[in-house]
Amino acid sequence: MSAPDVFAPATLGPVTLRNRTVKAATFEGRTPHGQVTDELIDYHLAPARGGIGLTTVAYLAVAPEGRTHHEQIVVGPDTLAGLRRLTDAVHETGAAIAAQVGHAGPVANGRSNKVHAIAASPMPSPLSMQMVRAASEADLTRVTGAYVTAARTLVRAGFDVLELHMAHSYLISSFLAPGLNRRKDRWGGMLENRARLARQVARAVREEVGDxxxxxxxxxxxxxxxxxxxxxxxxxxxxxxxxxxxxxxMQLSGGSSLMNPMYLFRGDVPLREFAATMPLPVRLGMQTPVGRAFLKQIPFQEAYFLDKALRFREALSTPLMLLGGINRRDTMQRAMELGFEYVAMGRAVLREPDLVNRIQAGDAAAGICIHCNQCMPTIYAPGGTRCTVRDPGAPGSQLSLEPHVAG
Incomplete structure (x- = not known):
């Protein structure tokens, strides 16, 4: 049986996609008042018009304390109209749209949100300089219910796909990690207990939205x-x-926003630029050896999660999205040959929103992102996340434009 064409229409559950490419959730930084803006819509229209099959909005919080900071959207009645405007605009291009829905847990900035963050177990927050408190039984019941309510709202808003965030040390992920989950109750200890919240949320959302x-x-x-x-x-x-x-x-990712973010991104480390966006105590801390070790230098290579993802592919029948440094047409097709159903891209389409159209038309064999990661610090800059090579005048851009090749 021949591998599917990555650019042919495909199904994802009850949804038909025009192709198997996915714009992965990359924090946009375009909701300064916690509401959909024209800038956020334009951000997703660019890859949608550029041929992507599914664009993913990152990230939509289910509760106020679940935001990474106060400017993020909390899904609810007061954000419904704007979200509907966003999905309608994307649908007009022929693309589908996903909502990455979740709770940031210990990755939330409690000081910014003006409500303490919660996690599996207590821990100090380097973001807020506060203690993150352990989620109570009442918290977990409330949060599970918030996922259900948010799911219903997002269906009403016209989203095609709900992506439940269970990675990167966010709330659900903090329960899965034994180093972050030191609980002695039914939510801690053996993996079946640590995975209870992930399974409970997924089951509750599925029961709410059906097909x-x-x-x-x-x-x-x-x-x-x-x-x-x-x-x-x-x-x-x-x-x-x-x-x-x-x-x-399932979309296979890696790394921790709290403990090892470069494990997800790979490539160059913009330490100076990243530190410049942080509050003074964090900025000073990042200049120490411990701070520098936080942003580890990990060389970039094409499809860097592939070897690990193959273990999942061999053991699972669930459709899988391959993520992690996918820039080339031959990599996309190779993923299909290896049994992955979709390919997800982030920085490649941030650099070139029309990359999918250009590759499909034969005008390009690969993207031109150099994995300098200068886009990372822009998530905190005015104007939001952007490629500073493509837009050198962007706020926070300090990149030399001399060409180079990432390792």
């Missing part, structure tokens, strides 16, 4: 830090979720 939309999850195939989700643990979690039958697909 009205596709439901997927972003999962970690490895967190990249001691005490985080390992490859074996990530695979066991995926198998538990598959056995529940609640998901239409």
């Amino acid at each position: 009205e939309v596709a439901v997927t999850a972003k999962l970690s195939l490895s967190d990249g830090f001691k005490g985080g989700v390992t490859l074996d643990t990530g695979l066991e979690v995926a198998q538990l979720l598959e056995s529940d039958g609640t998901l239409d697909a």
Whole structure:
């Protein structure tokens, strides 16, 4: 049986996509008042007009304390109209649209949100300089209900896919990681307990939306830090979720926003530019050896999660989205040959929003992103996340434009 064409129409649960390419969720920084803006719509229209099959909005919080900071959208009645405007605009291009829905847990900035963050276990927050408190039984019941309410609102808003965020040390991920989950109750200890919240949320959302939309999850195939989700643990979690039958697909990611963010991004480390966006105490801390170790230099290579993702592919029947440094047409097609159903791209389409159209037309064989990661600090700059090579006048851009090749 021949591998599917990455540019041919495909299904994702009940949704038909015009092709198998996905714009991965990349924080936009375009909701200064927690509402959809024209700038946010334009951000997603660019890859949608550029040929992407599914664009993903990142990220939509289910509760006020679940925002990474106060400017993010909390899904609710007061944000519904703007979200509908966003989905309608994307649908006019022929693309589908996903909502990455989640709770940031310990990645939330409690000081910015003006409400303390919660996690599996207490821990100090380097973001707010506050203690993150352990989620209570009442919190977990409330948060699960908030996922359900948000899911219903997002269906009403016209989203085609709901992506449940279960990676990067966000709330659900903090329960999965034994180093972050030191609980002695039914939510801690053995993996079946640590995975309880992930399964509970996925089941509750699926029961709410049925087959009205596709439901997927972003999962970690490895967190990249001691005490985080390992490859074996990530695979066991995926198998538990598959056995529940609640998901239409899984997107395989990695790294931790708290402990090892460069494990996800790879390539150059814009330490100086990143530090410049941080509050003074964090900025000073990043200049120490410990701070510099936080943003580890990990060489970039094409499809850097592929080897680990193949373990998932061999063990699971659930459709999988391959993520991690996908820039080339031959890589996309190779993913299809290896049994992955979709390919997800982030920086490549941030650099070239029309990359999918250009590759499909034969005008390009690969993207031109150099993985300098200067886009990372722009998430905190005026105007939001952008490629500073493509837009050298962007706020926060300090990049030399001399060409070079990422390692």
